[in-house]
Amino acid sequence: MSAAIPEYRPPLFSAQRVWTLATSTFTQLVRMKTFYFLAVFAVLVIAASNLNLLYTPVQQLKVIRETSLGAMSIFSWLFAISATAVLIPRDLEDRTLYTILSKPVPRLEYLVGKLLGVLLVIGVALALMYAFFSLILFFQEYSIISSEMSRMSQNPRYSLEDRATEAALISAYGPDLNLLYGVLAVFLKSAVLATVAMLISTFASSSLFTIIITTVIFLIGHFHKMAADFWVAEQQGALITRILGKVLVLVIPDFQIFNISDSISGGQSVAFLVIAQMSALALMYVIIFTIASWFLFSDKEF
Amino acid sequence: MSSPAVEVDNLTKIFRLSLRRDYLVAVQNLSFTVGEGEIYGLIGPNGSGKSTTMKVILGLMKPTRGTTSIFGLDSRDVRSRHRVGFLPENPYFYKHLSGRETLYFYGKLCGLKKRDLKARSAELLALVDLEDAADRRLSGYSKGMLQRIGLAQAIIQRPQLVILDEPTAGVDPSGSRKIRDLILKLKEDRVAVILCSHLLEQVQEVCDRVAIMQEGKMLKEGALDELIAVEDEVELVMKNLPPGLQSQIENLVRDDPDAQLVRSGHPRTTLERLFLSETEKGQQGEGKAS
Numbered sequence A: 001m002s003a004a005i006p007e008y009r010p011p012l013f014s015a016q017r018v019w020t021l022a023t024s025t026f027t028q029l030v031r032m033k034t035f036y037f038l039a040v041f042a043v044l045v046i047a048a049s050n051l052n053l054l055y056t057p058v059q060q061l062k063v064i065r066e067t068s069l070g071a072m073s074i075f076s077w078l079f080a081i082s083a084t085a086v087l088i089p090r091d092l093e094d095r096t097l098y099t100i101l102s103k104p105v106p107r108l109e110y111l112v113g114k115l116l117g118v119l120l121v122i123g124v125a126l127a128l129m130y131a132f133f134s135l136i137l138f139f140q141e142y143s144i145i146s147s148e149m150s151r152m153s154q155n156p157r158y159s160l161e162d163r164a165t166e167a168a169l170i171s172a173y174g175p176d177l178n179l180l181y182g183v184l185a186v187f188l189k190s191a192v193l194a195t196v197a198m199l200i201s202t203f204a205s206s207s208l209f210t211i212i213i214t215t216v217i218f219l220i221g222h223f224h225k226m227a228a229d230f231w232v233a234e235q236q237g238a239l240i241t242r243i244l245g246k247v248l249v250l251v252i253p254d255f256q257i258f259n260i261s262d263s264i265s266g267g268q269s270v271a272f273l274v275i276a277q278m279s280a281l282a283l284m285y286v287i288i289f290t291i292a293s294w295f296l297f298s299d300k301e302f
Numbered sequence B: 001m002s003s004p005a006v007e008v009d010n011l012t013k014i015f016r017l018s019l020r021r022d023y024l025v026a027v028q029n030l031s032f033t034v035g036e037g038e039i040y041g042l043i044g045p046n047g048s049g050k051s052t053t054m055k056v057i058l059g060l061m062k063p064t065r066g067t068t069s070i071f072g073l074d075s076r077d078v079r080s081r082h083r084v085g086f087l088p089e090n091p092y093f094y095k096h097l098s099g100r101e102t103l104y105f106y107g108k109l110c111g112l113k114k115r116d117l118k119a120r121s122a123e124l125l126a127l128v129d130l131e132d133a134a135d136r137r138l139s140g141y142s143k144g145m146l147q148r149i150g151l152a153q154a155i156i157q158r159p160q161l162v163i164l165d166e167p168t169a170g171v172d173p174s175g176s177r178k179i180r181d182l183i184l185k186l187k188e189d190r191v192a193v194i195l196c197s198h199l200l201e202q203v204q205e206v207c208d209r210v211a212i213m214q215e216g217k218m219l220k221e222g223a224l225d226e227l228i229a230v231e232d233e234v235e236l237v238m239k240n241l242p243p244g245l246q247s248q249i250e251n252l253v254r255d256d257p258d259a260q261l262v263r264s265g266h267p268r269t270t271l272e273r274l275f276l277s278e279t280e281k282g283q284q285g286e287g288k289a290s
């Protein structure tokens, strides 16, 4: 019997389908009112910028930077873990997955689409938060400098030079490119975290399990260098723990590489090379974990 | 020669039950073929393996043994799903989408282009009688409406094969009649349909061929007319029978040397009768085997 070859041979990977899945996931998450967090963020930043009780001018700007970047990180991590952990199991429970996978949608496209949807939400949220807090920082910087200058000009002890130095010192903590790098680091870290959560959720029995395991991996990942030194160098001990240690170090991503935001909120400049390296590593992690998820997910039965 | 819409060849599906070292044979050596444009009914009690068979055909599950194909393409090939539409049992779609957005979503997954999609969605919303609810979110849809939007998404890319798993479960009689009419409409358009249902009356009304499954095995399969015609029997269905006449007729039959009264009483759907007798036979067979 001749196997009829269909007249139309569609592509095996379609960016358009991935985009459809991603935007649908984005809409789903937005309609779940996740962006309400942005209001909380705005209140937090405004509160931080009005807390000028004990601070020096520089400290005041630092508080805004630290609060904002901190809140952005926490939002992104929580969101990356919980949204990813919930999305795929929910599709399965609601049997929405049946209707999607019974369309010509390869399983890799489904996974990439879901992940991309989560990352879109995080990206858009971070962009909005970044824009808002840069604006606040900009106005605060302006008002602090002008009040400092008028204060110093009334005191004959300060020379013109002193005033210029002070202004430069303050504006080092205003909005700058390093902040953008800091936000990028937050995004990349969340992207890796979301991919880990996706990998776990392809075999986890419940969303809670995924959330817990991902959080543990996230925490261990911050001590990666320490763990690597300890386990990889370790020559004593049972073979099994040595092997286990090495496997863990290889499997768990090094989340410490993304912690440039501490130095950035401190106003130090970060070399472009560090950013490029961090991005490349993040991309590598995302690709590896996505492939691993695909491997597990394509064997799954529904 | 073109390939049949569906070919199931010696399919066996065994589930490994976790924890216990136990196996469950959900489908056993099942073979059948559904031709182009044919309406094929798959009936069987709960747990007889109908849904499992559908899932293997759609590539949602892998066969343990045997193969399934859609228009000649193996079910494991994702491209086989271009020409099939599926309505699962008790479907839920994304509640945050409206009816129209739902159709756009599934249409785009099938690769439909924007302009075509708009026209096709409007056409389908009219077909399933959901024009008024098109822009409402699915979270406010009733069971019957969900089932109809489900049917619409199943045929969004004009597939030549539609698989419906219990499409009328939990739907009221008028909603269920609407779904039947839609199936008949598909038949007119020469779309092949596999209909899993336990609503035998409905299966009898629309199907060309019927298979009866039990415990993963095919008990009987054939053209509906042949299956339910019993050549050596005659059925008299009478209305307003005066008292006594029935026993007179029964006496006449008893007096005849060859004739035999098989049964009397109120008429039942013939397919239902067949179904019950076949599954009872199967039950007895099982009882002996174990």
Ligand SMILES: Nc1ncnc2c1ncn2[C@@H]1O[C@H](COP(=O)(O)OP(=O)(O)O)[C@@H](O)[C@H]1O
Pocket (backbone or CB within 6 Å): A302, B015, B016, B017, B024, B025, B026, B044, B045, B046, B047, B048, B049, B050, B051, B052, B053
């Ligand atoms: N994923 C699964 N894991 C284990 N057993 C399953 C699974 N899916 C179905 N079964 C079992 O396979 C049998 C057939 O189920 P199913 O195909 O859903 O029957 P039907 O659709 O005819 O009611 C049932 O005994 C059911 O419990």
Ligand SMILES: [Mg+2]
Pocket (backbone or CB within 6 Å): B047, B050, B051, B052, B089, B165
């Ligand atoms: Mg079923």
